[in-house]
Amino acid sequence: MRQKVRIHEKIVETLFLVCALVGVISVLAIIVFVFYKGLHPFFGEDPYSFTDFITGVRWAPSEGTYGIFYMIVASVLSTAGAIVIGVPIGLMTAVFMAELAPEGMVRILRPAVELLAGIPSVLYGAFGLGVLVPFIRKVSPLVQGQSMLAVILVLSIMILPTIISLSETSLRAVPQSYREASYGLGASKIQTVFKVTIPAAKSGILSATVLGIGRAIGETMAVMMIAGNPTAGLPQSIWSMVRLLTTNIAMEMSYASGRQQEMLFATGVVLFFFIMIVNGTLLFLTRKGEEEQK
Template sequence: MEKIMGAIFFLCGIIAIVFVLFISVYLIISGLPAIREIGLIDFLFGTKWASTAAEPQFGILPFILTSVYGTAGAIVLGVPVGLMTAIFISKVAPRKVAGIVRPAVDLLAGIPSVVYGLIGMIVLVPAVRTVFGLPDGATLFAAIIVLAVMILPSIVSVSETALNAVPKEYEEASLALGATHIETVFRVSVPAASSGIAASIVLGIGRAIGEAMAIMMVAGNVANMPSLFRSVRFLTTAVASEMSYAAVGSLQRNALFSIALVLFLFIMLINVVLNSLLKKSRDK
């Protein structure tokens, strides 16, 4: 029985690897032709995207910068809130309160992206327009807020699990030395759970940079250079918004596959860098 189960686990692992390799090869084969035709420099560093113009241009620098700024903004807003929520649930809140807050956070993870986008479009976008006196509230700022809310469940769940895994002896020793409960939480528990907290941030980054539907509804989906209060387009929304009407075999369609390839490599690079940092942190 153990040999059979071992073979099943091995097969499942191989299948997962094959899927990743298949996606990688498919994106490379589909994305390279457009990059060769447009030119790598013009494609990556061009500032104008006009795929349906009489003289089409395929510069994706605005999409790259928008994705970077939007993800960074979501992390800046979402990580402190998510970490504090995890600390509250794990170390501060009474059991009854924690029993209410935890399911509410889990419920956030189950809400479809389109619902976040719909609420953002109906509530957040008009509010941004009114508060800041803008002609249109569908901006990078609105997208950052929506993304910050969407990454909260990942950060809270993984961080809470890491905090709960900290040995009680660490905290008891800190309290025995005269530290207060809050001092123990921030100077002992949080540092001891740092690798798990960092892993939650990695998951949050992956969720933020890969989101399409919600931000398409609140960001305006216009190929502008990124600015906090302008309508913008992300790498993901560029592919999602044009793929449905791009002619098969056209340069526009191939360029969209090239955007998907850039996004794929971008996410892979972020994962490699962050996992390397996590490994160094664990080794220390």
């Protein structure tokens, strides 16, 4: 009887372990399949020059030209723009929620931020298409409203909830004694926030920023309709249309086949590369944060 129970327990434990390993297998499968398909066109017979791919500024599948440099530039610039606008606004909102706002107001603000995080990205795209693009069309020196500026604005809005909630958590984690010591030295509340609390919450805010970068660079559907997606050309200004790595994949994947499809996977590999940098940085920051706490 005892023996039987033990075997039973062992079987169940193995089942649990298998379920836990599904995550590991999935990550490996995603990497292997995407990389295999994406690196295929650069090897074997009739290879496409990797340098042409990574430095080209023209994407014309019908002519067999696949250059994604202008998309890399667009993705990086849009993400950078979103961080420049989104992080300060998000951080200040977090400061408001953690340090200044009365309890009742926080109780309204926090669900509001959660709701902002829960809005499907397609609806951010609808907002961009219905509000931002027509507005930009009016003020832009160019004829169209689809532009890098529209992309940057939508991405800034989309990273806000990530920045706000993580920064707020790390601001709240700063020990009360830090603030009291600062007040004791005669500093005002605002001085304490900028000179003591924010520096003390630095690593958390940095993690939030990196997570925001990851969200912005991987976002697809919200920016699909407002980017313009031209087939060639580096972005000249914030008014020019851009094609991002993500939108390139989503635009053509439904009908692509053969080499064109492989090139879309290659675009995915480049995107993956950026995501790995982001994930690595995040992991490094979390480790460092944990060590500091010890």
